[in-house]
Amino acid sequence: MEMKKILLVLMAALLSVGLTACGDEPKAEEKYSDDAYLKAMAKGLEDRWDYADSTTDDVSRKLYETAAQKELDQIKGFTDSKFKDSKLQEKAIQYINVTKESKKIAGEYGSDSFDSDWSKNADTRNQILADIDKEFNIPISKEYQTLLDEQNAKGKEVAEENDKTKNNSRIY
Numbered sequence: 001m002e003m004k005k006i007l008l009v010l011m012a013a014l015l016s017v018g019l020t021a022c023g024d025e026p027k028a029e030e031k032y033s034d035d036a037y038l039k040a041m042a043k044g045l046e047d048r049w050d051y052a053d054s055t056t057d058d059v060s061r062k063l064y065e066t067a068a069q070k071e072l073d074q075i076k077g078f079t080d081s082k083f084k085d086s087k088l089q090e091k092a093i094q095y096i097n098v099t100k101e102s103k104k105i106a107g108e109y110g111s112d113s114f115d116s117d118w119s120k121n122a123d124t125r126n127q128i129l130a131d132i133d134k135e136f137n138i139p140i141s142k143e144y145q146t147l148l149d150e151q152n153a154k155g156k157e158v159a160e161e162n163d164k165t166k167n168n169s170r171i172y
Helices: 002-023 034-054 061-078 086-106 114-136 142-171
Strands: none
Touching (some): 034 061, 086 114
């Protein structure tokens, strides 16, 4: 009887040690979307620029909407993705939202406010784009680098204007 108790206690101890060891398995490495987003962003920009260059359509609502949609098709799935760099995640969500907004504004083509709204949206989009490229280096193909550089220059100019406006408003 004494031997059965010892054996039972020993088996219980081994079982608890075995179960504890199973709980210490290393967790699967988390998947982050930083690189995938930057690649998708590059692809979206390239698709947008390809469409704009290849279309024979006159400037129209369809042209603006389709150009925005070409870009959104590549990036819209990243709004709920997990990013390693929280700043990139924040900028990615801002960029996706402003691109969605540009498609919405495109639907107003022909209205009195269209040009002003489109211009403000493009300024915001370019500024975010420039911020992302400066800090995270969008992996754009060589053939599109000049177009990206132009967008970045516009974005930088908008940022500088915004800084001047902020500084001037502090004086008063």
